[in-house]
Amino acid sequence: MNKVLIVDASESDRRLMSGLLVKSGYEPIAVETMEAAKDEVAKLPPGAVIVTAMTFVRGTAQELVNWQKREGYTFPVIAVVDNLNPLEIADVMKGWGAVDIIQRLAMDKQLVETVVRYVSPEKALLILPNVLIPRQSEAFRRIGLSIRTIAATNANAIIFGECGTGKEQIARQIYMHSSRAQKPCTVIEAGGAALVGQHDPTTLRSEIYNRIESCFKKADGGTIILKNIHLLNFDKQTVLLHILENEHPDVRVICTAEPELLKMVSEKTFRPNLFYILRQIDIAVPPLREVTEDIATLSEYFLASYSNSMGADQKRLDASALKELKVYPFPGNVRELKDVVLFAAFHTSADVITASDLNFSQSEPAPNSSLNLQDPTMEKAKINAALKQAQGNKTMAAKLLNIDRTTLYIKMRQYGLK
Incomplete structure (x- = not known):
């Protein structure tokens, strides 16, 4: 589980931050002094992040950053700031090396979404056992x-x-x-x-x-x-x-x-x-892409496995996320579905994963069965396949075929498709 070191003099804020991070699948370590912070930094695993107040017991954030540099540690440091103006914030980030800031008054909204940008996403790459996953198609x-x-x-x-x-x-x-x-x-x-x-x-x-x-x-x-x-x-x-x-x-x-x-x-x-x-x-x-009815079942299985491995509550996909998953062609098939769903679970602080949380790869090679209209003799079959995959949604079908909606209607009339 990815670790986050919290350095803050406020016991209530340490407790609040720890609770938010635990709920999102992280392992927080909360301390209040410079000495304790140094001890914990030395024990942090690769991929960890430090969240620190500007000042704490017998130390400051800048002193902690400078000590890190001298000792050769490179953990990202996120500063918790109190009502700083833009010039002061710029100095915090550029002058002494914080990678980002969190406003203390907005901690409940900013903490997890900021930490997730810098923590190593190792646990998103869940290794599943070699079992046949139950499917409904x-x-x-x-x-x-x-x-x-x-x-x-x-x-x-x-x-x-x-x-x-x-x-x-x-x-x-x-x-x-x-x-x-x-x-x-x-x-x-x-x-x-x-x-x-x-x-x-x-x-x-x-x-x-x-x-x-x-x-x-x-x-x-x-x-x-x-x-x-x-x-x-x-x-x-x-x-x-x-x-x-x-x-x-x-x-x-x-x-x-x-x-x-x-x-x-x-x-x-x-x-x-x-x-x-x-x-x-x-x-x-x-x-x-030919058995999209299995996507919901497979996704639920992946999310349950991820929840068990992280010791956290299971997240779920909403209707918008399922709709996006069903229309995406998945050239990497079930393996790629697993990575997309678990990456979203790892990077989403909410209990519900929406379409905006999904991150599809932009570098996948197109499979041989791509729905792109290239061979006129195959157009009718590919249009039918796209309409089926998009569950009748013409806009989505046109997107799959890499044509506009007007061209799709022309082609459908041409081939007598309803």
Whole structure:
């Protein structure tokens, strides 16, 4: 939990500030003297913030800042000021290094929103367990049925879906519900370092062969989850194919892959014979923009997990926030939804998150299924998709399509869309 050091001679104000910060998920440390402040600064973790009165017992804010500089500490200092004029405030911030100020009379309104600008947002990056989050869409009801059906077999499987859709969690569910659940499960990143090993001159085998074979031996009788198999280079594909075809290990392989794998197979950059050995059965996971009915359920789950980790009351999304979340395309899918919702929870002092609290990334690459109107033969389908995603709202649909509302009406008439 992010720490905030409060240095103030007023016991009532220390109590007030501590209460406001605790409610917003911070861990306040309140002291009244210079000696105690120095002791606590030395123990502060990275990302902490100092909130200090202009004067306190046996010290001043400027003396504390100067001591920080001499000792090599760089924690942001926010000054609590009492009715200073603009010139005096400028001197506080420029003359001795405060990053910001809070008016004491407006402490209840300014404290949290000021602290949040300078504290490290580490806790917004909540690490969630590898579990399948309950969802309400029909698509995921069918996926749940597929998980149980596949788990009852011994077939290899590929889970297809865009980045961030939860493919690995689905693969783990298949393993956990299978007859191999009491045997080892090894998770390997196809594009990672796990498949790089040492060359063994005594066997004349390549390092890739030794490493892949060792993974199968480790998982004997169990399951290997091979993530992102579209990242396997041709050498690794060849070794994997040889092991599966010739050594027949007692291992079930569940793979995850992005949709580009299908194109790679057709272009022969991924070996078709390996593909069909691995894809004895498959599951296609829809992107979040196609199952927007799941957004409310997922968001509530993330907020509950965040609340538990912070030891704070759970926040909720209002109608305006849910509306914005449902219209945003989420190229990063569920993973991106989690980050957007938790970032808003971390930076919002209120119990209710509104649309204005949401911060969508401006640097996301557009997915291949972007709703931009580029190919005339696809326009009708894309307009229908945009209208569905915007729940019939023409202004939002036009925004998704990167056209104006008038052009959207023209296109709708052109294709006979209501």
